[in-house]
Each structure stands twice: as C-alpha cells, then as structure tokens.
Amino acid sequence: MTNKNHRLSTRAQENLSEPNIMLDGVRKVNSDKYDADTNPNGIINLGVAENQLMTKELTKIMGTVDHVNPKLFGYSESPSGSKKLREHFANNIFNRYFNPVEPVSFDQMVLSAGCSATVDNFTFCVCDPGEGIIITTPFYGGFNTDIMVKSKAKVVVCDLGDCLPFDVSHVDLMQNALYKAESEGIKVKAVVLSNPHNPLGRNYSREILIEFLRFASRNQVHILYDEIYALSVFDDKLVGQAKAEQPGSTPFISVLSIPDLEQYCEKDLIHVAYGMSKDFCLNGFRCGCLLSPWNPELIDAMRAIAVFTWMSSPTEAMITKLLSDPNTIETFTQTNQKRLAESYTLAVDTLRAHNIPFLPAQGGHFLWADFRQFIPRSLTVSAAAGERSAEHLLCRAMLDRGVYVNWGEAFSESKVGFFRVTFAVPIPMLKLGLERMLQACQGASQEA
Ligand SMILES: Cc1ncc(COP(=O)(O)O)c(C=O)c1O
Numbered sequence: 001m002t003n004k005n006h007r008l009s010t011r012a013q014e015n016l017s018e019p020n021i022m023l024d025g026v027r028k029v030n031s032d033k034y035d036a037d038t039n040p041n042g043i044i045n046l047g048v049a050e051n052q053l054m055t056k057e058l059t060k061i062m063g064t065v066d067h068v069n070p071k072l073f074g075y076s077e078s079p080s081g082s083k084k085l086r087e088h089f090a091n092n093i094f095n096r097y098f099n100p101v102e103p104v105s106f107d108q109m110v111l112s113a114g115c116s117a118t119v120d121n122f123t124f125c126v127c128d129p130g131e132g133i134i135i136t137t138p139f140y141g142g143f144n145t146d147i148m149v150k151s152k153a154k155v156v157v158c159d160l161g162d163c164l165p166f167d168v169s170h171v172d173l174m175q176n177a178l179y180k181a182e183s184e185g186i187k188v189k190a191v192v193l194s195n196p197h198n199p200l201g202r203n204y205s206r207e208i209l210i211e212f213l214r215f216a217s218r219n220q221v222h223i224l225y226d227e228i229y230a231l232s233v234f235d236d237k238l239v240g241q242a243k244a245e246q247p248g249s250t251p252f253i254s255v256l257s258i259p260d261l262e263q264y265c266e267k268d269l270i271h272v273a274y275g276m277s278k279d280f281c282l283n284g285f286r287c288g289c290l291l292s293p294w295n296p297e298l299i300d301a302m303r304a305i306a307v308f309t310w311m312s313s314p315t316e317a318m319i320t321k322l323l324s325d326p327n328t329i330e331t332f333t334q335t336n337q338k339r340l341a342e343s344y345t346l347a348v349d350t351l352r353a354h355n356i357p358f359l360p361a362q363g364g365h366f367l368w369a370d371f372r373q374f375i376p377r378s379l380t381v382s383a384a385a386g387e388r389s390a391e392h393l394l395c396r397a398m399l400d401r402g403v404y405v406n407w408g409e410a411f412s413e414s415k416v417g418f419f420r421v422t423f424a425v426p427i428p429m430l431k432l433g434l435e436r437m438l439q440a441c442q443g444a445s446q447e448a
Pocket of ligand 1: 049226277288
C-alpha cells in the first residue's frame with residue numbers, strides 16, 4: 001500500500017507529526033467566539049495575546065483610509081516595506097520610544113507579514129537546519145513554530161526550573177544549556193528573548209540585558225531582542241492597591257538604549273524584532289519588523305527572502321497612515337496603557353480575592369498565575385511527575401464553562417499548573433471571563 005506521506009518532503013512530514021497547541025487553541029476559540037449580543041454562550045478568549053481595548057479608536061483612525069484606492073490593487077513598493085513606512089518605524093517608533101543611543105534609520109530594517117514571519121526569516125538567515133537557538137523557560141510558544149517549522153532549526157530549551165529569568169544567575173544555566181546542546185551535536189547560533197517578557201509580563205533589568213550581551217559575545221551567537229510589547233508597559237498608570245502591591249518597578253529598557261554596546265558584544269550580533277500586533281492591537285494586519293542596525297549583510301539576506309512575507313498593499317497603506325502622525329501614536333499609546341492598567345487591576349484584584357498566586361506584571365497583555373491548587377488530587381501525583389493531563393483537564397473544564405486560558409505547557413513551563421491569563425479585553429467581558437474561569441477552578445477543586 002502506498003504511504004501518502006511519501007508524497008511530501010521529509011520536512012513537511014515532520015510538521016505533520018508536531019501538534020501546534022497554540023494554534024489549536026486559537027482555532028477552537030475563534031470558531032465559537034463570545035459576543036455579548038450575538039453569542040453570549042461563546043468562548044471568551046483570555047488565552048491569546050490580543051488586545052481588544054482600543055477597537056473604537058482604531059476603527060476611527062483606519063476608517064479614514066481610502067480602502068479602494070486603485071493603487072492598492074497592485075504590488076506595493078517593496079517586499080521588505082516601503083521607504084515611507086520604514087521611515088515612520090524609524091522616526092516615530094524606535095527613535096521616539098526606544099531611546100536609541102544612535103538614531104536608527106529606515107535602511108536598517110526589513111518589514112514582513114507579522115513578527116512571526118520576522119523571527120522565521122531571521123532563523124532562516126542565521127541557522128542551517130539542525131542548528132540551535134537558545135530560549136529560557138517559560139517562553140512565548142510561537143517561537144517554537146517560528147524557529148522549527150520552516151527553517152528546521154532547533155529550539156534549545158533552557159529550563160530555569162524554579163528560577164525566574166530576571167536574576168543574572170540564570171545566565172549560567174544558559175551557558176550549561178549551550179554546552180549540553182553542543183555536546184549533542186547541535187551548533188548554537190542565537191539566543192532569542194522577549195522584553196517585556198511573554199508570558200511573564202515583566203521587563204528585564206539593564207544588568208541582565210548586558211549579561212545576555214556578554215553571553216552572546218562569549219559564545220559568538222546572535223542575540224534577538226523581541227521588543228514587541230515595548231509600548232504596552234502600564235505599571236506607571238496603576239493606582240490604589242494594585243500600585244501599592246507592585247514590587248519595585250523595572251522600566252522597559254531597549255537594548256538600543258544601552259551606551260557603548262561594543263564593550264559587551266560585537267554589534268553585528270545584536271538585533272531587535274518588533275511588530276504591530278501588540279502595541280497597536282493589529283494582530284490581524286500582519287506586520288513585523290527586524291531592525292539590525294549593525295549587520296547590513298543580515299538585512300540584505302532578509303531582503304532576499306522578503307517576497308514570501310510581503311505585506312498586502314492595503315495593510316501597508318493603513319499602517320503607514322497610523323504611524324505617520326506622532327500625536328496620534330502618543331494619544332493612542334497613553335490611552336492603551338491606561339486601559340491595560342485598569343484591566344490588569346481588575347484581574348489581579350480578582351485573583352487576590354481568590355488566593356490565586358500570580359507574578360505581578362508590568363507590561364504586555366497577560367499575567368502568569370499559579371493554578372496548582374485546582375489540579376484535582378487524583379491527578380497531583382501525575383502532575384508532580386510532569387504529566388500534563390492534569391493541566392489539560394483544568395483547561396478543558398474552563399473551556400466547558402466558556403473561557404479559554406492558555407496553559408503552561410504552551411510556554412514550555414516544566415512545572416505543571418501555571419496558566420497565562422490575558423486581561424486586555426473590555427472590562428465587562430473580562431469580568432465574565434474571570435467568573436467562568438473561577439467557576440471551573442472551583443469545580444475542579446471540589447474534586448481535588
Ligand atoms: C513575544 C512575541 N513575539 C512575536 C509574536 C508574534 O507576533 P505577530 O502577530 O506579529 O506574528 C508574539 C505574539 O503573541 C509575541 O508575543
């Protein structure tokens with residue numbers, strides 16, 4: 001009998017056997033989306049990092065773009081983004097908000113159809129198949145897809161166990177992970193990290209950003225700082241108890257703002273990823289950016305493959321309009337941060353009231369919470385042994401109640417029972433989503 005898989009390439013066959021738990025979750029939720037008027041029993045999405053707080057403002061800003069302008073029917077200026085849009089990214093985003101020591105310019109970046117595409121293209125350009133990229137746990141699960149699915153590089157998981165990645169000592173664990181990978185024949189080519197951190201919602205300190213640079217230099221690997229949540233840092237907008245209970249604040253520091261980078265790392269190894277999905281709430285538009293100010297060869301290599309991830313002309317036109325006006329960006333960002341702070345406050349007040357431990361967040365759309373107390377007792381033994389079914393059961397109970405929350409496995413967290421809760425949804429929806437989540441937890445704890 002013919003095995004149909006044999007009609008596919010080996011790399012495509014590999015992808016058939018790899019489940020994508022993040023995308024499976026998204027599909028499930030999007031097929032039965034909650035809507036207060038038309039589908040009140042649908043699923044409230046507190047699992048995906050989509051910020052729904054600025055919908056009205058965006059609709060107004062985008063509504064002024066001429067959608068059927070005949071120019072938009074054709075290919076846009078360049079697969080790697082028009083000069084104008086790249087200038088807006090340089091002047092109105094990076095130079096204005098990232099505080100770079102050396103101002104960045106349009107020719108140091110390549111745009112693509114989403115930051116996922118940016119990380120995939122970056123991987124394609126720095127890794128041959130089978131080579132490795134180190135990431136510490138827990139990490140944004142999409143990096144697995146971006147690094148492994150097309151470019152066929154490997155994610156070298158550096159499991160931090162009980163440590164949080166905000167302590168410099170964990171760089172030693174990264175070094176061990178690198179040695180171990182190399183002893184297994186995996187050549188490590190890069191480190192990827194997100195700052196602000198997804199899923200932990202906190203910023204790295206200057207000290208640790210510098211330790212990462214030293215690590216990259218010592219091992220001669222690239223370092224990609226994914227700064228896609230840079231303008232979603234909200235902790236200075238907190239008030240009352242939420243503010244009082246925040247631990248010491250670490251401001252967002254872009255790697256671009258660190259003076260004398262060359263004293264820590266060769267500058268051609270340092271790169272930044274950004275995109276429109278998070279700070280501008282435009283997940284569906286698909287626009288990402290790789291900024292590599294000191295490695296023109298990488299930029300040329302990225303340009304050579306940009307045709308496959310070319311943004312659509314209408315998308316580019318609308319984003320160009322949005323980013324053309326620094327005042328619009330500033331008002332949008334301030335309002336967004338204020339709303340993130342309000343939604344975060346409701347989420348943490350609710351978690352505190354129910355004695356659910358969490359890591360206080362400073363930025364991003366989510367917080368990291370410890371749901372281990374709700375894992376049914378019958379499953380705690382298997383949970384202690386790292387058996388994920390306990391976590392899946394809790395997740396399923398939440399889905400049955402009509403809310404989707406993302407579970408630790410999707411972030412390669414080795415401890416079972418941690419969840420990432422997205423709070424960047426309008427307050428009434430958030431309230432109902434958290435209520436449903438708690439009902440599911442209470443149901444599970446009766447069994448526990
Ligand atoms: C840290 C990080 N990088 C990249 C992405 C992907 O962004 P995009 O929607 O632009 O592909 C996400 C989305 O959740 C993210 O959290």
